[in-house]
Amino acid sequence: MADGLKPVGRFAPTPSGRMHLGNVFSAMLAWLSVRSRDGEMVLRMEDLDTQRTSAEFAQVLREDLLWLGLTWDRETPAQSTRSRVYDVYFQKLDDLGLLYPCYCTRSQLHSADAPHLSDGTYVYPGTCRHLTREQRESFHREPAWRVMVPDREWVVSDRVQGESRWNLATDCGDMVMRRADGVYVYQLAVTVDDGESGVTEVVRGMDLLSSAPRQMYLQELFGFPHPAYAHVPLLLAPDGRRLSKRDQDLDLGKLRQRMSPEDLLGMLAYCAGIVDRTGPVSLQELVCEFSWDKVRRDEICLGAEMNCFRMI
Numbered sequence: 361m362a363d364g365l366k367p368v369g370r371f372a373p374t375p376s377g378r379m380h381l382g383n384v385f386s387a388m389l390a391w392l393s394v395r396s397r398d399g400e401m402v403l404r405m406e407d408l409d410t411q412r413t414s415a416e417f418a419q420v421l422r423e424d425l426l427w428l429g430l431t432w433d434r435e436t437p438a439q440s441t442r443s444r445v446y447d448v449y450f451q452k453l454d455d456l457g458l459l460y461p462c463y464c465t466r467s468q469l470h471s472a473d474a475p476h477l478s479d480g481t482y483v484y485p486g487t488c489r490h491l492t493r494e495q496r497e498s499f500h501r502e503p504a505w506r507v508m509v510p511d512r513e514w515v516v517s518d519r520v521q522g523e524s525r526w527n528l529a530t531d532c533g534d535m536v537m538r539r540a541d542g543v544y545v546y547q548l549a550v551t552v553d554d555g556e557s558g559v560t561e562v563v564r565g566m567d568l569l570s571s572a573p574r575q576m577y578l579q580e581l582f583g584f585p586h587p588a589y590a591h592v593p594l595l596l597a598p599d600g601r602r603l604s605k606r607d608q609d610l611d612l613g614k615l616r617q618r619m620s621p622e623d624l625l626g627m628l629a630y631c632a633g634i635v636d637r638t639g640p641v642s643l644q645e646l647v648c649e650f651s652w653d654k655v656r657r658d659e660i661c662l663g664a665e666m667n668c669f670r671m672i
């Protein structure tokens with residue numbers, strides 16, 4: 361971000377259910393980061409998966425954010441309405457000669473001989489990169505479209521996680537940009553939306569760190585500047601499991617019946633390391649207390665705090 365320019369942050373929720381504690385945690389940090397520097401906040405509904413998301417959930421999400429006091433300055437159009445815009449960027453990749461159709465089936469991609477990484481994801485081995493026209497025509501079905509990735513290093517300088525090095529050729533291989541059913545994928549949509557809305561910083565859960573180099577690559581191809589990144593720790597249940605929308609007693613619907621916004625924010629700010637004692641805190645106090653240097657880096661295992669969330 362150029363000196364003197366106001367930061368622009370974003371909330372990018374997927375409206376597929378009520379927010380859980382982890383979503384609130386990321387949203388709170390995204391908001392504090394921007395508001396503590398008098399910046400602007402953008403809201404965007406990530407509803408590419410129209411089966412799992414709904415306008416009703418989107419509305420509840422807005423209400424939940426407002427209940428917490430996590431305000432935004434503008435809402436950009438939901439991703440489900442933007443495929444014509446994504447077409448333009450998809451075409452740019454095609455004009456650069458970087459796209460090719462991929463006919464691999466899900467079972468081929470996940471078969472035992474496909475190279476898998478330790479986290480269970482696979483590296484696309486480029487199977488369809490060099491198909492001839494005849495071979496392509498012999499499939500008689502719509503392909504997915506992949507972008508070729510270069511064999512080079514990307515350095516992600518993250519405000520919380522520090523520096524990490526990535527090589528897309530060995531970390532993921534050529535990436536799908538549009539699925540066979542015509543739906544654009546998260547990586548393309550997020551890069552276009554963040555770029556077009558002038559986002560200068562991306563704050564989200566640590567589980568999305570590996571998306572940063574993928575999005576940085578696309579930002580370069582599309583001509584967008586790189587935003588600053590902060591991948592915040594995940595909240596874990598006492599047994600080490602990641603909290604998810606399945607922990608329904610910890611979703612905001614249930615929490616709102618038991619806690620005030622200040623109770624909830626105070627507890628999360630304590631978990632994050634922003635304040636050093638538990639107890640209710642207002643967002644205004646947190647804006648004064650906030651600094652990225654205080655935010656814990658490692659996963660946060662909720663022990664006693666978990667019971668507080670359940671019992672307050």
Ligand code: GLU
Nearest residue numbers: 372373374406550563564
């Ligand atoms: N929509 C994603 C989620 O709700 C967040 C994506 C992002 O922040 O880039 O988990």
